[in-house]
Amino acid sequence: MTDAKTLTHLQRLEAESIHIMREVAAEADKPVMLYSIGKDSAVMLHLAKKAFYPSPPPFPLMHVDTTWKFQDMYALREKAAKDAGMELLVHQNPEAAERGINPFDHGPLHTDMWKTEGLKQALDKYGFDAAFGGARRDEEKSRAKERIFSFRTATHGWDPKNQRPELWNLYNARKKKGESIRVFPLSNWTELDIWQYIMAENIEIVPLYFSAPRPTYEYEGGLFMADDIDRLEKVMGYRPEITERSIRFRTLGCFPLTGAVESEAATLQEVVQEMLLTTTSERQGRVIDKDAGDASMEKKKQEGYF
């Protein structure tokens, strides 16, 4: 017997995520990987490539689009799918498009229509029975209690008080027709783990995570990037005052909803350094968690949000 070799935390996290993905590929009828183009999605996609190498991952990538993402995100989306040899599906809620739902006029409805409803439509449309998501348990309180295999009813509802027990590495993927499972292979990763892994594995992420001079405007006390100034003007009714600042993003979502931070961190090392020295939590830049008090994410998840 050889001397014991202690696996590092990143090796163990990687092995666990790969195990989870293979279980889904083996037990689900029609899995899909939800891809939001953020850094967590990038890590999840990289792990999928590793899990099934030398085969390509045996499921498509799907982006539930709100039409309000950053241009840089759309660019990486196409490239990442191509590099992985995976089919890319993009779904935009036609009803939200028709009603011109946007983050300024419609507030929480924007997230509800484009993301929650859009996701449910897309899953129903293709009949996916298992969907991977890149959520982590360290992100938010109700996520800390969600299972890795999270069961959803035929109407995509989540019942936090009636979750299936999850023991050892044995996942129960059984369900009736119409029901589905959301699977979170990154459940046990923290934000620092994600960054370290991106660094160790040289994973390509959207350049917006790194600081650069970018056009910005202020809105209700937050700092935002004017990614598409003409569209902003149309929706806001006025042309916001644009200032060039050195900014970057800690999370990426819809550009009018994702707060920027002023920063000089232009490399991975500097970004991690800044993150470790910072004193506010990751999701603070996002407006979504706050619109219904403390339990807002839990409520959204019950309604079918990822």
Next chain:
Amino acid sequence: MTDPIYKTDALIAEDIEAYLEQHQNKSMLRFITCGSVDDGKSTLIGRLLYDSKMIFEDQLAALENDSKKVGTQGQEIDFALLVDGLAAEREQGITIDVAYRFFATEKRKFIVADCPGHEQYTRNMVTGASTADCAVILIDARKGVLVQTKRHSFLCHQLGIRNLVLAVNKMDLIDYDQAKFDAIVADYEHFAESIGIETFTAIPMSGLAGDNITTRSDDTPWYHGPVLIDHLEQLEVNNTANQAKPFRMPVQWVNRPNLDFRGFSGQIATGTVKPGDELRSLPSGKTSKVKSIVTMDGDLDEAVAGQSVTITLEDEIDCSRGDVLATADAPPEVADQFESTIVWMDDEPLVVGRAYWLKLGTQMVSVTIAHPKFEIDVNTMEHLASQTLHLNQIGVCEITTDKRVVFDPYTENRALGGFILIDKITNHTVGAGMLHFSLRRSQNVHWQPTDITRDHHAGMKNQTPRVLWFTGLSGSGKSTIANEVEKKLAIMNRHTFLLDGDNVRHGLNKDLGFTESDRIENIRRVGEVCKLMTDAGLIVLTAFISPFRADRQLVREMIDAGEFIEIHVDTPLEVAEARDVKGLYKKAREGKLKNFTGIDSPYEAPENPEIRVNTVEMTPQQAADYIIGQILPLK
């Protein structure tokens, strides 16, 4: 409130690359904290997160706010609020579900499973313990060893946790009294020994004041053992311990990108593997040598327990999902009857004799569970007689699987000895269990192959065997219609046999009554008889109420695919009751007959029967003709 002990690592600001290098190579330990709300469990975790800077300023501000609103610590920060995540939990001030929390020190990343302590949450504790390397059992120093302490220790020990920490908390409230601490430890030691716990580490601490958690307390100069974090940093993790065991890898997925590549993907449960190693595939027993260990980062010279890999072999041997690759000279056992400890986790109690799914590693088989040999009282460890297991109860049961299972005893290998039970109808995870050993009869009874096969038998009769399973309420007309069908088949020169529910109860099943588990056993035996008769080439007709979907499913799975024809004799209850040929409905209505289907016991109609006949619209003759039309040709 003391100041946070955590200081931002100076290295982060000075030399981020050196810092990252150091943190890149941390190991990972999973532990569970057990204790009740009052023991200060959430406070301890909150403090660990706070001291290792996993709580940010904005979260801290929100926490201070919440603490004043709903906290239990007056104006002090209530760390428990950080940990209780679900809205219901915060409202009620209790922990309902397992929450997983993360923090890191320079040496290790930690995953903490915070588990609720009440007896009604035993299943949650078992869940948290299943993946833990270590358990921190909290005791309130003012109260000492309580019933719950024993329960938590017992469960952790059952789940195979080797590293136990006895955290004697709230030492500040007993003035850091060494004598009291020593008395508690002695008391616990006595108990631990009685249930087979060999070692544990006792630490005097205070979660609220931060004593002996990350730094040594000035108030316990008499204590010379490690502080909690130091202890957790140096414990051996299961993964490392598992490398010394024989190689095992349950095959998850066969990787076949093209005809030239065939790899077996899985996560190594125990041991190590190198190219050239001789492996045995179980249950087939075929052997081959490892050709390569394939990963996207290149082939590996060696892989160890915990890693997810893809292995290619020198020879084309039959191996697929559910099989286990193992060291050729020390393979795991293969059996279909076991003694096991089962923890029941569903609101609906265990139904003895019913078929459930059992998932062990990547194997999924059908299993039936016998009456518990005994139930274990989790508070006193007493063995109690028991007919079944209810939510949160633990018992030792014999189980029988429909296929042979590759396994190791749980104490030797969690991955090949731990299983979950899944209800076949609701798909809930209803239980978890640990295999102890296979039963000797399963090792010694082998299937004897015979030369005249079932195909010979059927061929001589010039027919295809079938089971025509008539199900329906009492008085629906099952026996009458089955009898008509058999007469028609006889005219067609078919070899048949009609098994009638009442007739079977006069002989084969005369020892069985009408309780739920007796009814299941009744159907199981009839299923076995059907199986023998189809092996003999016969067309078998059965007329049994067979009210439970799961039991009809059990028979369906015993019979070869396509040979089981479920026929629902669909008669509304009012019609069947109005007919009341045998006067049974009247007796049941008068309460003279218990557990009567349709009256005080449910009938679960088939969802997708092969054939359905409506006896209100059809005469028995018409129904029989219709059934014959559906099942032909029978060659």
